Amino acid sequence: MGLRINDIVPNLELTTDHGTFKFHDWIGDQWAILFSHPKDFTPVCTTEFGAVSQLGAEWAKRGTKVIGLSVDSVEEHGKWKSDIESFASAKAEFPIIADLDLTVSKAFDMLPAEAYLPDGRTAADSASVRSVFIISPDKKVQVIMTYPMSVGRNFAEVLRALDALQATFGQPIATPANWQHGQDVIVALSLNDDQAREKFGEIDVKLPYLRTTKQPS
Template identity: 50%
Template sequence: MSLRLGDTVPNFKQASSQGEIDFYDWAGDSWVVLFSHPADFTPVCTTELGEVGRLKPEFDRRNVKVLALSVDDVESHKGWIGDIEETQKASVNYPILADSDRKVSDLYDMIHPNANNTLTVRSVFIIDSSKKLRLVFTYPASTGRNFDEILRVIDSLQLTDNYSVATPANWKEGEDCVIVPSLKDPEVLKEKFPKGYTEVKPYLRMTPQPDK
């Protein structure tokens, strides 16, 4: 099944390094970053899982739960966690799904046969609190992910959910935003953006980040 942005993601029950997970129940009303790995005891993945452990307070602050997946079993995961914590000096303080039956990998289309027909690619799914798919990144197995970018995207998505703005190229938390083109009434603009805005073009209007 190919998931598209805005789709409700499918539920699943699967074993993990922290016990069985019913995805919908586990996610609750949080956002989720679900990210897959080609296999246990692989070098790039080891660095990624350590980095996510270090960044977990940043995900927590944004009401985001993190959930890794690898096609190996729970016992393998537990051995690998020991290596990650030893080499990366970071706690794996979140679950790793055990997907040896490829159930979740197939459900979320994580296996790309032309890249490798048995291993998952480095997929990232950002899922909101309504279980809607908001973003998909797909990396080749050789390229480690940029988790600062993943946090930046979450900041943008959560901001634009709550205010009538979009975020421009290379935007970072605290920088100016773009007012959505559908807002045209001057009185509405004055009410929504009390800090004011700069009209670069009629369709390009910049305003300070509304929640700062």
């Protein structure tokens, strides 16, 4: 069975350009995002790592750690970071996991158990390692996004999903389509109208099963 939403992430020992550590220890009591890549020195991935670097202040504002993964060595990661920082005009201050043996990629269900890296490989050999995992402080997977090789990831959407998760985490609310931070949220069906008003104050009953309220502070 592969990794699914609400599963606890594997507590693997990770080798990174920031040293070696257990994944759960690194997460601590914060939110975390793992974004993975099939190979260093590839064009789309360089733009994506650059985008993550440029959003450093946004991750910090949300109390969120970010960690990259690429199926190459720590030495290669260090060289690639120079290109990333040059391209993005921003420091890549997050660690990058070296996953040469594919242990992490397989544990996160990005590659099948029998996968291996052939001699002279290209990014296509590990193409499915293009995923984003948003992880809550209880070490559980909350969002999984996987992209093909030809489509660069939209990190504005990653931020939006993170905002929605943080707004609703442990609360009887959900977010509607295209929700942005500060907009109204949906009251969970576990509350009747009286309970919803007691908890949130004013509610807007659009349909018997669709009720909205101001985003709780």
